Amino acid sequence: MLIQKKIIQNVKNKCIEDESVSACMMYGSFTKGEGDQYSDVEFYIFIGNHDINHFNSRHWISEVNAADLIFYNEYGTEVFIFSNMIRGEFHFLPESKMEIIKSFKSTGVFPNPESMYIYDSTEQLRPLLEGLGGSGPERMTDKNVNFAFNNVVNAWLMGVNVMKRRELARSLEILTQVQKYILQLIRVKEKTVERWLNSTKNLEMDISVESYHDYASITAKLRECELKTAYHNALKVVEKLYHNLGTFYTVDIDQGFIKKLYIHLNE
Template sequence: MREQLRLIDRVRSACRADTDLDAALMYGSFVQGSADSHSDIEFWLFFTAPPSQGPRAWIERIAPVRYVVLNEFGSHVAFFPGLIRGEFHFAGVADIASVRDWPASPVEIIVDRHGLLGAARPAGEIDMTADVCGRFANWLLLAHHVGRRGELLRQRDALAHAQRHLLWMARLAEGRTGH
């Protein structure tokens, strides 16, 4: 886990030094206090203008990367030495307002040059139970319909998403988030 912490410190430094970066936050297991040696590092970066040399060059400020892929959710995933995975969402300042609707909590605000990120965070607690249960139902219903259509591989994929949410519901019910 030491290497992930070193990378996180380097991301924090890069964020503070980048004057084109208006706001940045970290989320995930390191913020939640549940990280282990297999945990990835996860960030949202809100720029006034896109990085001039592109996302990969920005990520390479942190450490050498073996590979960077734009995943299906629109985030850049970097493979750092030691098979450490880093997830970087590159967004514009206009996207900061969407933070209010995020279920991801807690987050660590790294940079907030104009106070927009802090203002966008919900003041109250997010109802994680309703959110997770609703997403579980969504994936389960999708699995049902694509299965009935005969799309069995797509059904398995949807059931895998439903299974993940079922695990999260069990953790919420038990009041434990341990692995």
């Protein structure tokens, strides 16, 4: 039995025995049938409105599984590094905020909302989860494709300019943004947009060998020659995607503009 499965069961048991817990849902890999020994466990736990102010999340989790490190990440999510080296992400919210679940619909595809259900004493959770079912948001649109092309150009130009200033570390950081938007365009081309917001997940199996090689060509180490090659290759991939997607989508950039970017890189 996977350690994560035991933690999930412990969370469920704790929810059942703790009267301050109104409902609990899980999200992430284990709700999509993709969980393995390396996966995180991720939960939203709703606490009774009268109990939330004196609810101690650290004590609560310590009774689920021993943790070596507990902190809030940059998104305000409480992260637990369990003693068995499993990561857990927990959102503890008052019961009155349970309808936040409705906002999840715009973030992706939930193939089996029932798998997200852990516990509920309010009879509110299942209807909210059922609302997440069906197809996810439409990603293959003119708006999204244009957004990705435009943001590739924006990040690319910034990254090239700071590279020319010899801020190589900053250029390398910005390159990750170039990669992000190019990868979204690749996923549109290959019709694998279910992972639009987490585009690198399962990439080795989701896209073609050719596209994977294109993606690999825009990676670099902290060396000026590698950075320049990655930014040059990024233009080549953008040009290829422009010719492929420009047939089906309205795109602001054109071949003449891409040529100007090549010239700017080599000036």
